[in-house]
Amino acid sequence: MMDIQPVSETALIIRLGDHIDTQLAVKTGDMADHIRRSYPSELIEVIPSYTTIYIQYHPLKTDFIELKSRLQVLVDAFFLSDDKDDRDRKVSKIITLPVYYSLETGPDLPEVAQFHNRTVADVIQIHSQSTYVVCAIGFSPGFAFLGSVDSAIATPRKSEPRKMLPAGSVGIADQQTAVYPSDSPGGWQIIGNCPVSLIDFDKAPMSPFSVGLSVQFQPISRDEFFALGGTLWSHWKSWIRG
Template sequence: MKLSQISINFDSDIEIIPFGESAILIEFGKGIDPKIHQKVNALTEYLDRHPLPGMIEYIAAFSSVTIVYDPIQVKKLQVDAVLGKDQLSYTILSTSVREILAKLSHKVDHTPRIVEIPVCYGGEFGPDLEYVAEYNQLPIDEVIKIHTNGQYLVYMIGFAPGFPYVGGMSEKISTPRRQSPRMSIPAGSVGIAGMQTGVYPIETPGGWQLIGRTPLELFRPNDNPPSLLQSGDVIRFYPISQKEYTEYKGEEQ
């Protein structure tokens, strides 16, 4: 995908609030929206390049960024010389964030990383594919075609290590969660829940409708970072046969 330039308006509606004694929450809006996500991504990319002094980590969500920090380290950064009083660590950090947002260019060059994920659809790997097709009154092949034709923006990683929350799925294959969640879902399972699709990176309970499985490992604890997918990535699924799945799995191991 070619380099693209996006316009970002960091308006005054941004909220910065304390989040406990050692974190602040920066809210850019509400809901799942690509334009809000651009603001989240712009700040996190800046923090990757220029970590704030005292920052331990940041956590990106659909419409916000939480910065976890060491209050003692932050308080060492600045003293109010006029009043002769130490500023609160929250005040120091929130002021720094405001300054960063003010300096960030309204024109941001961004090239999303494309991650292609092979999926073996149906059969033992996708026991709910037939139900998804029946629910939406579509042939099974059409469900697979719609699912693989989508481009899915990764908004955040959560729930389980490496689990991507994505947007962009067609409402034509939207399907409610199962009434009774499964106690164990194999790693690599690709599912649908409402208007979302995703991949289970590890074995875990879950209630999504399973339509296939990927041999690709999304959670790699020995890598840095351990999650294959990151916020801002774009996922493309493509179909493979069970034979290709087995061969791919062998190569991964």
């Protein structure tokens, strides 16, 4: 399935599917990179997300009709050439993020475990065993939505979002998982903390993530967490009780 529709005077959306599928996210991310490289001056934004690629263009440099026909050719060629090489290339790029899973960094571990009638150790093991795919980046700068969380630990968001979470918090929301790159409000179930900085506005790229990349989590000890620059957040208790 492929469909290109205008959404405003300066934007269009390419739809590549209608259900969430991590393989499609890999393809969507690759294609977005390819499009961004192919038309650097006409295109202002190219934003892949799960099943779509949103494109904002400069209204004096191109228009919908012209862009649609060029994109059609590009996307068709991409699908034909793709299959093996591109996907292998992308899968070989795996980011490994260290995570200190603990009650002092992941206050929702007991809730997630209880929800599935499992132990906290099970939750940690299952979460850190899977390889995830970046399906979208948004919500806040550098916030990567990773799919898919094993249904054995997939847990709904908290009924009441927290007003503030520390940067590095690793959360679960249904079948998605993510690391909050900066201090932020949030309603995800927090199970650990990644001490590595995931956002830097002085660097290009500012974030290690791009749609389609693979991500793994590596459990680390309390000592390793501190050695990597991790800090404990003293506000959990008041939020938990409150």
